[in-house]
């Protein structure tokens with residue numbers, strides 16, 4: 001089932017002086033239960049798309065369905081959690097009050113809400129600041145609070161706009177762990193980023209956006225295929241055997257790493273075992289086997305180039 | 309979304325239905341002026357806004373008076389908040405004594421209702437700030453002569469006015485009429501001046517009516533004098549003036565009263581005299 | 588909607604601006620002091636001052652509380668986190684309005700309690716010829732409340748389409764001034780003494796008179812101060828006017844706000 005469906009969405013920002021086409025016919029689906037990444041460089045239109053999904057901005061054309069409900073209907077947000085980019089909360093209130101308000105909007109009992117708020121604040125290491133006014137929060141603390149506010153009501157769908165910006169390594173770790181956990185419990189997660197690592201770690205599906213257009217949507221299988229690029233094998237032995245190893249099928253030459261240390265690369269994962277057997281036959285001592293994964297960066301750059 | 313449009317539409321329709329009634333109600337509402345606060349501290353706290361506040365109060369008072377014009381002309385003084393009006397204009401002058409409208413209006417609206425003394429104070433106050441303005445001593449002179457019967461002071465102010473204008477026209481006229489013609493003619497002179505120099509139509513029309521009355525009184529006074537010169541005594545009844553062919557007919561009091569003569573003085577049943585001298 | 592309203596109240600009572608405005612309540616102490624400067628109008632002056640102070644505080648609350656806060660919601664994107672909840676914009680907007688309306692009502696009540704105290708103190712200093720009619724004073728306060736609710740509604744309307752702070756803030760102030768003067772100017776122009784003005788100008792003013800809120804109809808100060816007889820049909824007209832005008836203002840805001848891009 002499709003948790004989020006975006007159909008041919010267009011948005012142009014108009015000001016007196018100029019027009020800026022921010023979203024240009026974006027179309028993709030997010031299936032229930034997956035973690036979906038939304039990747040694109042600065043100014044690609046990610047945030048604009050997300051704001052349209054949240055009905056904060058009105059699309060010129062096209063529509064967004066969330067759990068089958070049009071996003072312009074407030075009921076589409078009943079089981080939804082949202083973290084805007086650079087979230088901000090009414091500054092006079094404390095973090096705790098903010099969370100209590102947020103939960104009350106989802107009709108969660110006060111006691112239950114307080115309980116969850118405490119737990120999550122603990123988890124995200126905000127307990128000390130729970131009763132501080134938000135104006136006294138640091139950027140990262142506000143970001144953490146935003147994450148908590150987006151998940152505290154246990155939504156089915158969580159939409160996050162650059163959730164990890166402003167977070168320190170601990171924050172990132174906590175975030176990723178929580179997201180995985182929520183996903184395991186059945187939540188659909190959609191988040192945007194321009195940092196490939198973040199997406200690579202978490203996502204099963206990725207849509208890549210550039211200049212308001214989807215360049216490519218990479219499925220789970222495609223991603224596996226694209227990212228598993230072979231292995232790098234480092235071994236020790238004499239030069240003759242090493243040269244022979246370099247001539248094995250599916251191996252493009254050998255590299256001398258110094259003294260008696262050599263390395264070869266194999267392109268396909270399935271070929272690992274036969275190659276290892278061959279090395280054994282050649283009496284070469286395998287020191288390490290590293291999987292090579294084409295990172296999204298190169299995919300991204302390549303896709304960008306082809307899109308131009 | 310559509311619902312909001314419908315709600316908006318319904319509200320607009322209802323509003324359009326209400327507004328004529330509302331408007332009529334507002335026009336009928338008897339009280340529009342209200343109390344104007346007084347006090348030195350209040351003035352000080354206004355800072356540089358005292359000037360504009362003064363101007364605003366003058367405008368407010370004049371507008372109010374304009375609306376009550378009918379009541380003034382028909383002499384229904386009970387319908388007019390004279391107390392508040394005077395306070396408003398007084399405060400206006402105290403706040404911005406430079407505003408010509410304010411004291412001009414004060415002179416126009418209050419000379420006849422027993423505020424002569426207060427008015428004298430206000431005019432003197434404004435004169436301190438507008439020492440170049442001949443109109444102020446002219447008003448002061450008129451009021452002193454006509455209402456306060458303080459002829460020495462009146463003469464002093466007329467002299468000042470003459471010095472300021474450079475032309476002695478008003479003063480000599482005033483003096484001459486005052487000594488020779490008595491107060492009716494002084495009144496006529498003053499009203500002519502006010503009518504000529506007023507841009508405000510309400511003030512003008514109020515004055516025209518009064519001028520009309522005074523001119524008629526003057527005609528009767530003249531006739532009565534002629535009668536006296538001929539017959540040695542004043543007539544007992546104005547009809548005698550017609551009988552002796554001095555007048556062809558008795559003029560009609562524009563205020564709806566009837567002129568009569570009492571010991572040589574022309575009076576009217578509409579009590580114009582009271583109206584002159586204050587309540 | 589109620590949840591937003593209570594949220595608004597809670598956020599407001601923690602606002603510094605609110606305390607600044609509340610501190611104006613201290614000025615009530617000055618009422619008897621100033622009134623005593625007056626010679627024979629002590630009671631009258633104390634009532635005038637109490638009602639004026641009430642108006643003044645409500646004006647500040649409506650402007651700096653209501654109008655500035657909704658504007659800040661949009662400016663600082665607080666509405667992103669609020670509107671991500673299952674709530675439509677109408678509810679959010681009207682909830683905000685309702686919240687501030689509750690604050691205005693509460694402050695009016697406090698002001699009136701203080702007024703009763705200071706008027707009693709002042710009236711005790713010098714026996715006025717006029718009676719104090721408390722119901723008149725209460726009516727005057729109610730009408731003042733309505734006036735500032737209306738003003739706040741207009742501020743909300745400006746916010747619904749504004750792209751910069753100046754429009755809601757100065758727009759509301761201008762409407763406040765013009766709305767106070769509109770009846771006066773209209774009366775002046777309909778009086779006989781103004782035939783000299785061009786007809787087009789008069790029509791323009793009359794047209795504006797129907798569009799601009801008429802705040803003079805909410806001014807019952809003199810009735811309260813001079814214990815005059817209140818014409819209740821007149822009050823009824825003002826109430827109807829209030830309901831319809833506010834209805835138009837708020838529903839128009841909704842029409843606009845529902846279409847707005849919250850950027």
Ligand SMILES: Nc1ncnc2c1ncn2[C@@H]1O[C@H](COP(=O)(O)OP(=O)(O)OP(=O)(O)O)[C@@H](O)[C@H]1O
Nearest residue numbers: 013020022041042043044045046047048049194850
């Ligand atoms: N309110 C606005 N008015 C005019 N143009 C806008 C507005 N918001 C965004 N844009 C333009 O729309 C385009 C997309 O912006 P958007 O914020 O969606 O990018 P993004 O992908 O989220 O970038 P980032 O990674 O920097 O957050 C940009 O070119 C931006 O200049």
Ligand SMILES: [Mg+2]
Nearest residue numbers: 046047048085
């Ligand atoms: Mg962005």
